[in-house]
Every structure is written in structure tokens, then in C-alpha cells.
Amino acid sequence: MKNFRTYEISKDFYRLVEQLDWPGHLRDQALRAASSVVLNVAEGAGLPSKKQKSKHFGIALGSLREVQAALEINRVAETSKAMALADQVAAHLYKLHQSVLS
Numbered sequence: 001m002k003n004f005r006t007y008e009i010s011k012d013f014y015r016l017v018e019q020l021d022w023p024g025h026l027r028d029q030a031l032r033a034a035s036s037v038v039l040n041v042a043e044g045a046g047l048p049s050k051k052q053k054s055k056h057f058g059i060a061l062g063s064l065r066e067v068q069a070a071l072e073i074n075r076v077a078e079t080s081k082a083m084a085l086a087d088q089v090a091a092h093l094y095k096l097h098q099s100v101l102s
Contacts, residue, residue: 004041004045005092006041006092006093006096007038007042007045009085009088009089009092010037010038010041010060010089012085013034013037013038013064013067013082013085013086013089014031014034014035014037014038016081016082016085017030017067017071017082018031018034020071020074020076020079020082021076022070022074022076026073026074029066029070030066030067030070030071030074033063033064033067033070034063034067036059036060036063037060037063037067037093040056040057040059041056041057041060041093041096043056044056044057044060044096050100053096053100054100054101057093057096058097061090061093061094061097064086064089064090064093065090067086068083068086068090071086
């Protein structure tokens, strides 16, 4: 999936989330949600219909918001970089989701 910017930054986001120091109960949840972002972007991109694409891009955006909430709860100093990248991913997902709807 080279040259699909949203997918690439979603992977970067996952890797950054993976490197953070998390309490056990948040780590598992944050990693599941971060991987859901990447996987739903990939799946949505490969689907034929606008309705299917929209569904998966919407799920990815919801999973991203879940990770953002976990980052806010975690309060680790390194989360500011992750939050900035999350905002970038969110902007991409929002645009993708809107473009599919129109």
C-alpha cells in the first residue's frame, strides 16, 4: 500500500503508541485500538463500494479517538508527540471519510 499517506502515517502512529510506557490495562487496549486504525484503513482502501469504504474509515476514526483518550489518561511525557501524530491521522481519516460520502 505504498503511496497511501493515511495508511503510512497510521502505521507510524501504531509504532509510536507501541513504544510508550503504559500501565498494563491501558497498553493492551491502546495497542488494539491503534492496530484497528491501521487495519481498517487498509481494509477500507481495498473495498469496492463507497458504503463499505465509509464504514471502515469511520471505524478507524473511532479507534483513533479511543487511543487519544488512552493517551490523555496515561499522562506520559512522550504522549505529546503521539497526540500530534494522532491529530494528523484524524485529519486524514476525516477527509477520507468525507470524500467517500460525497
